[in-house]
Amino acid sequence: MKPRNIVFIVAYAIALTGISLWMGQLSYSWFPPQASAESLLIDKLFAFLVTLGTFIFLGITGVMIYSVVFQRATKYDFSDGPHIEGNVTLEVVWTAIPILLVFWLAGYSYYIYDQMAIRGPMEMMHLSMGHGDTTTAVEEQPTEEIEVISKQWAWVFRYPKSNVTSTELHLPANHRIKLALTSEDVLHGLYIPAFRVKQDIVPNETIDFEFTPIKEGTYRLRDSQFSGTYFATMQTNVVVESPEDYQTWLAEAKKRKPSPAYNQAAAEYSEHTQRTFKTGWPTVIPADPPVVNYSKNESPLSPL
Amino acid sequence: MTDSQVKTTNIITESYQDLSARNWKRYFSFSTDHKVIGIQYLVTSFIFFLIGGIFAMVIRGELITPEADLVDRTFYNGMFTMHGTIMLFLWTFPSLVGLANYLVPIMIGAKDMAFPRLNAAAFWMVPIVGTLMMASFFVPSGSAQSGWWSYPPVSLQNPTGQLITGQFLWILAVAISGVSSIMGAVNIVTTVVKMRAPGMTFFRMPIFVWAVFSAQIIQLFGLPALTAGAVMLLFDLTVGTSFFDPSQGGNPILFQHFFWFYSHPAVYVIILPIFGIFSEIFPVYSRKPLFGYKIVAISSLLIAAVSGLVWVHHMYASGTPGWMRMLFMLSTMCVSVPTGIKVFAWVATIWGGKLRLNTAMLFAMGALIMFIFAGVTGIMLSAVPVDIHVNNTYFVVGHFHYVLYGTVTMGMYAAIYHWFPKMTGRMYYESWGQVHFWLAFIGTNLNFLPMHPLGLQGMLRRVASYDPEYTFWNVLASLGAFLLGMSTLPFIVNMVSSWIQGPIAPSNPWRAIGLEWLIASPPPVENFEDTPIIVSEPYSYGKSDPLVSNLEGVLGHHE
Ligand code: HEM
Ligand SMILES: [Cu+2]
Ligand SMILES: [Cu+2]
Numbered sequence: 002m003k004p005r006n007i008v009f010i011v012a013y014a015i016a017l018t019g020i021s022l023w024m025g026q027l028s029y030s031w032f033p034p035q036a037s038a039e040s041l042l043i044d045k046l047f048a049f050l051v052t053l054g055t056f057i058f059l060g061i062t063g064v065m066i067y068s069v070v071f072q073r074a075t076k077y078d079f080s081d082g083p084h085i086e087g088n089v090t091l092e093v094v095w096t097a098i099p100i101l102l103v104f105w106l107a108g109y110s111y112y113i114y115d116q117m118a119i120r121g122p123m124e125m126m127h128l129s130m131g132h133g134d135t136t137t138a139v140e141e142q143p144t145e146e147i148e149v150i151s152k153q154w155a156w157v158f159r160y161p162k163s164n165v166t167s168t169e170l171h172l173p174a175n176h177r178i179k180l181a182l183t184s185e186d187v188l189h190g191l192y193i194p195a196f197r198v199k200q201d202i203v204p205n206e207t208i209d210f211e212f213t214p215i216k217e218g219t220y221r222l223r224d225s226q227f228s229g230t231y232f233a234t235m236q237t238n239v240v241v242e243s244p245e246d247y248q249t250w251l252a253e254a255k256k257r258k259p260s261p262a263y264n265q266a267a268a269e270y271s272e273h274t275q276r277t278f279k280t281g282w283p284t285v286i287p288a289d290p291p292v293v294n295y296s297k298n299e300s301p302l303s304p305l
Numbered sequence: 306m307t308d309s310q311v312k313t314t315n316i317i318t319e320s321y322q323d324l325s326a327r328n329w330k331r332y333f334s335f336s337t338d339h340k341v342i343g344i345q346y347l348v349t350s351f352i353f354f355l356i357g358g359i360f361a362m363v364i365r366g367e368l369i370t371p372e373a374d375l376v377d378r379t380f381y382n383g384m385f386t387m388h389g390t391i392m393l394f395l396w397t398f399p400s401l402v403g404l405a406n407y408l409v410p411i412m413i414g415a416k417d418m419a420f421p422r423l424n425a426a427a428f429w430m431v432p433i434v435g436t437l438m439m440a441s442f443f444v445p446s447g448s449a450q451s452g453w454w455s456y457p458p459v460s461l462q463n464p465t466g467q468l469i470t471g472q473f474l475w476i477l478a479v480a481i482s483g484v485s486s487i488m489g490a491v492n493i494v495t496t497v498v499k500m501r502a503p504g505m506t507f508f509r510m511p512i513f514v515w516a517v518f519s520a521q522i523i524q525l526f527g528l529p530a531l532t533a534g535a536v537m538l539l540f541d542l543t544v545g546t547s548f549f550d551p552s553q554g555g556n557p558i559l560f561q562h563f564f565w566f567y568s569h570p571a572v573y574v575i576i577l578p579i580f581g582i583f584s585e586i587f588p589v590y591s592r593k594p595l596f597g598y599k600i601v602a603i604s605s606l607l608i609a610a611v612s613g614l615v616w617v618h619h620m621y622a623s624g625t626p627g628w629m630r631m632l633f634m635l636s637t638m639c640v641s642v643p644t645g646i647k648v649f650a651w652v653a654t655i656w657g658g659k660l661r662l663n664t665a666m667l668f669a670m671g672a673l674i675m676f677i678f679a680g681v682t683g684i685m686l687s688a689v690p691v692d693i694h695v696n697n698t699y700f701v702v703g704h705f706h707y708v709l710y711g712t713v714t715m716g717m718y719a720a721i722y723h724w725f726p727k728m729t730g731r732m733y734y735e736s737w738g739q740v741h742f743w744l745a746f747i748g749t750n751l752n753f754l755p756m757h758p759l760g761l762q763g764m765l766r767r768v769a770s771y772d773p774e775y776t777f778w779n780v781l782a783s784l785g786a787f788l789l790g791m792s793t794l795p796f797i798v799n800m801v802s803s804w805i806q807g808p809i810a811p812s813n814p815w816r817a818i819g820l821e822w823l824i825a826s827p828p829p830v831e832n833f834e835d836t837p838i839i840v841s842e843p844y845s846y847g848k849s850d851p852l853v854s855n856l857e858g859v860l861g862h863h864e
Contacts, residue, residue: 031761043690050688054681062674064652069670074592074659079816082593082658084847091653092597092646099645103638110688111631117690187458188557190622190697194763197694201623203558204458204551208624221772225622225697225765227452229459230378233768269378282379282447283464 017059025052036220036241037196038213039117044197046113050106118211144176151182151189151202153228154235154266157291165254167295168262170222170239172214173247182208185288190225193239201226214241230284231266238297254295261289262296335429337421338830339410342428344728346403347721349431353395354714356439358790360388365752365786368779373770381769382450383442383471389453390475391438393571394482397713399431401578402489404720405517407728409493411821412511414502414839416831419495423488430485437478441471449475452767454564457549457557461541468543476539483532490524493517504839504854511819511843512601516581519605520574523612527567527574534563558624565616573612576708577605579716580647583669586723587651589817590666591658594844597650604643611640621689622696630689637687641680648677663815664738668719671746675711679704682757697767700760706753710789715745718796725803726810730827733807737799744792751785818845818852823859834861 028044028051035041147170148159158170172178182191184202191210192199195218200210224235242250266287331341332348363384367375376384410418418424441448448471451460460472497518501510510518538560540546547553549560588595595601617625617633651673660666682704685691695701718741725733755778764775771779813822820837821828835858841850853859 031758033762039690043694046688046690047685047694050685050691054684058677058681061648061652061677065655065670065674068655068658068660069662072656072658072660074661078659080592080659081847082591084594084845085596085653085657086594087597087600088653092600092649095649096600096642096646099642103635103641106684106688107635107638110634110690113690114627114631186552187462188456188623192697192763192765194694197690199622199693199696203624205554206624221763223763223765227456227459227697227767229462230382230450232382233373233378233765233770236772279377280380280383280447281377282383282450283445284379285462285464 013063017056017063020059021052021055024055025049027051032197033195033220034216034218035195036214036216036218037193037198038215040195040197041215042113042117046110049109053102053106144178145173146179146181147172149180149182149191149202150185151191151224151235152185152288153187153285154224154231154287155262155264155291156222156224156235156237157293160251163251163255165251165295166259166291166293167254168237168291168293169295169297170237171247171250172239172241173244174214174217174241176244177211177213180210182210187228188226189228189235191222192225193220193222195220195239199225214239217241217243231269231287234265234269250295257294259292259294260296262291262293264290335425337417337425339406339418339421339424340728340828340832342424343403343405343407345428346399346406346431349428349435350396350398350400350403353391353435354400355793357388357391357396358793360384360391361786362790364388365783367769368771369783371771371773371776371779376769378769379447379450382452382767383448385767386449386452386455386475387438387441390449390479391435392709393453393575394479395431395435395438397575397709397717398482398486400717401517401520401575402427402486402493404582404717404724405493405521405578406489408724408821409496409514409517410500411824411828411832412514412819413497413500413505414820414833414837415496415500416833416836418492419500420492424492427485427488427492430481430488434478434482434485437474437481441474444469444471444474446470446472454561454568455538456564457538457541457555457560458551460538461550463542470542473539473542476535476542480532480535480539483528483535486524487528487532490521490528493521494525502837502839504837508599508602509839509842510602511581512584512595512598512605513578513581515602515605516577516584519609520577522606523570523574523577523609526613527570530563531567531571534560534567537563558620561620561623562616565619566613569616569619570609570612572705572708573608575713577608579672579713580605582716582720582723583651583673584647585819586665586669586719587654588844588846589723589815590661590663590669591655592661592846593654593658594842594846594848595650596653597646598842598844601647601650604646607643608640611636611643615640618687618692621692634687634689638684641684644680648673648680663722664733664735664742665719665723667739667742668715668722668745671742672712672715672719675707675715675749679707679712682707695760697765698760699756699764699766702766703753703756703760706749706756710753711749715749718742718745721800723815724821725800726814727821727826727828729804729807730810730825731803731807732810732814733799733803737795741792741795741799744788744795748785748789748792752782752789753785755779755782755785819843820852823852823856825860829861833859835859 025048028048032044035044148161150157156168158167182200182202184204189202190199191202196212198212200208202208218241220239222237222239224232267290270287332345336342367381446465446467463470497514537548541548541550547555549555549557551557584595584601615633615637617629618637621630686704722738759775759778764771810826812824812826824832835855837853837859838855840854841852
């Protein structure tokens with residue numbers, strides 16, 4: 002290879018590396034706020050994948066674009082290119098690279114997953130994935146156990162210790178939370194984008210699910226598993242507050258009389274909808290609005 | 306290729322041109338000619354592509370504003386369910402089978418498929434499937450609304466209480482399309498194994514044949530699982546069995562295993578032939594042999610094999626324990642090895658070539674670039690922690706449309722442009738093709754790139770309304786979608802007008818190497834006068850070996 006080419010390739014690789022690292026850093030801004038310990042880990046893994054992915058994508062397309070620009074046949078050139086059928090060294094290298102990458106990626110993803118220590122279903126029966134040290138000082142054992150009841154199309158949260166029910170999920174910051182997920186009808190999915198956590202909820206099963214919120218604020222909780230006609234309306238707020246505020250909220254909610262909560266699916270079903278195009282196809286009737294101690298009659302305007 | 310070969314192969318055989326022009330009616334008949342059936346598949350599936358596309362426009366029209374204000378929610382759910390189903394079962398599968406039908410027998414030197422009648426029967430089930438699907442809009446319950454996965458229990462909910470519902474028709478249609486695909490797969494696999502011309506060893510087959518062969522093997526082991534799942538679902542829905550119905554003790558997760566055991570490999574049934582198309586097109590327009598031919602051929606089979614071991618990556622967030630998540634993460638990532646080999650081979654083929662950017666080459670290169678992008682996001686999805694966040698969000702929708710539109714549909718366009726002169730005997734208008742490419746390329750990226758940030762921020766798929774913070778990217782995506790919808794117009798105009806009155810095509814307009822380019826455009830009824838005797842490797846650009854030893858006989862010029 003000519004020295005000039007080598008210089009060119011090295012320069013290109015350095016430029017690529019720079020751009021890729023920059024993209025990796027940029028990727029942190031593509032997410033909602035990092036409101037849970039898990040989000041720190043996932044964003045880190047994602048940034049790593051973006052860095053690597055940018056390098057691969059630009060590396061390969063760069064070569065292609067170079068060919069398109071500089072290796073075009075001229076108008077009257079009908080001859081063939083060089084007859085190159087293969088190159089064993091190159092092929093071996095190019096097979097080895099993805100194999101190594103796969104093990105690296107899988108290993109790193111495993112490491113991150115292990116640190117997240119999400120207790121998915123049936124975790125106890127299988128590998129015990131211990132906690133590594135998460136980047137923030139959070140408790141190891143869940144302090145708060147909350148029952149989550151999902152149905153078409155509403156969320157209800159029950160705090161068994163204080164006997165409070167709510168359609169809004171309140172959580173104390175920096176405590177490990179344990180949810181017991183149940184569904185009364187179809188598959189639903191618990192998903193809080195700011196926490197980066199998600200778990201399907203299966204009827205007839207109680208699925209334990211753990212995570213740790215670390216940032217106070219109000220976030221959205223959505224249904225992530227398509228659950229029928231009013232699927233899109235099945236969202237609510239998650240409020241992460243200081244442990245003191247949380248206790249105050251619990252105490253106050255407890256004093257309230259249970260009353261029917263606002264429910265968008267039920268509201269839409271009963272109201273005469275104004276749409277350009279209406280089919281009137283029958284739908285599963287939304288469950289009655291849940292009767293809870295605490296609810297917020299809000300329209301679904303939300304922070305990211 | 307030798308000069309004399311170019312000369313002989315460029316003889317325009319007028320009589321065949323007349324034959325095709327006068328005989329357009331045969332495309333509407335129960336023909337057993339694999340070429341007629343191929344075109345029947347292609348045209349039928351393209352019509353469904355347009356219908357599925359109109360549904361996509363409705364979806365994107367709804368999503369241009371946060372509120373659910375264009376159509377009602379039930380109809381919206383019907384739209385995305387039917388869009389997905391039609392695009393997969395009535396566009397990608399049949400169009401690729403159509404292309405395989407047309408090309409595979411010619412490429413291996415056969416006169417027809419192994420079972421011509423079975424072939425025709427398999428095709429005629431496609432319009433039946435389509436009619437059933439469309440009929441579902443006219444039953445009182447409306448069309449199926451539970452997504453193309455039709456996960457129970459949602460798919461088992463039947464508020465009308467009637468037997469014949471949209472969901473019922475949907476399951477029936479999917480099952481019939483499965484039967485049709487199995488018939489097609491048996492036929493293609495048998496044809497490749499049994500009907501190759503003398504000298505056409507496995508390692509002399511064009512990669513397109515390898516790819517189709519590998520893909521159809523997947524159909525053979527995968528489809529029975531889907532069909533079984535569909536039949537069990539049908540029983541649950543109609544006669545009250547409870548395989549999947551949790552209210553009666555059934556297990557809905559079991560359905561997901563049945564479903565994905567087939568439907569993951571199914572994406573390779575779709576993508577492998579596209580890899581084959583890439584492997585045919587890059588050498589021709591780069592004028593170089595396919596780099597690493599053997600390893601590319603074998604990697605097709607490897608992909609088919611590994612594809613059977615990765616289905617649980619669609620269920621990371623479902624009732625899947627941690628150890629299983631980790632195992633399937635590893636197997637999923639492994640698919641990137643044979644795929645990476647192929648990408649490398651294509652880039653190395655292009656590198657140092659003498660590129661001609663015809664429409665077909667543009668589409669193939671554009672598709673390859675978008676495939677690499679999809680591959681990068683695919684790796685992200687395979688990593689369990691990332692998938693836990695983006696699963697079922699628009700990130701996934703963006704990813705798989707880069708595969709299904711950016712790669713598969715664009716690759717299909719490349720194939721149609723490349724083989725159009727061969728199939729019709731006419732040339733298309735190059736400038737219209739270029740316009741089509743640029744509209745489609747810009748439209749695809751404008752449509753599907755914004756879906757990635759949407760997903761990362763937490764916008765879920767299958768929602769008819771969304772929180773206002775997602776508006777910006779949704780508007781961009783919808784504009785891209787309308788542009789993409791428009792991009793099909795120059796294509797249709799070009800194809801229809803060229804077919805009727807385009808310039809007469811020579812037998813080998815691209816100076817390509819391959820059996821199909823030796824014979825007239827369009828090929829005569831039995832393809833070859835004498836069975837060709839193959840004497841050299843495919844893709845021998847830059848060499849002057851003859852491809853067959855009995856060229857005169859093959860063309861019927863006995864002197
Ligand atoms: C103009 C082109 C297209 C547009 C604008 C478009 C748009 C969309 C949108 C917005 C969704 C998400 C629906 C939802 O989850 O709510 C969707 C789903 C889907 N699309 Fe497309 N699409 C296009 C072309 C295609 C093509 C060419 C294919 C296949 C070859 C395809 C296959 C699918 C599939 C399988 C789904 C999933 C459906 C489901 O979730 O049940 N789409 N499309
Ligand atoms: Cu739900
Ligand atoms: Cu998959």
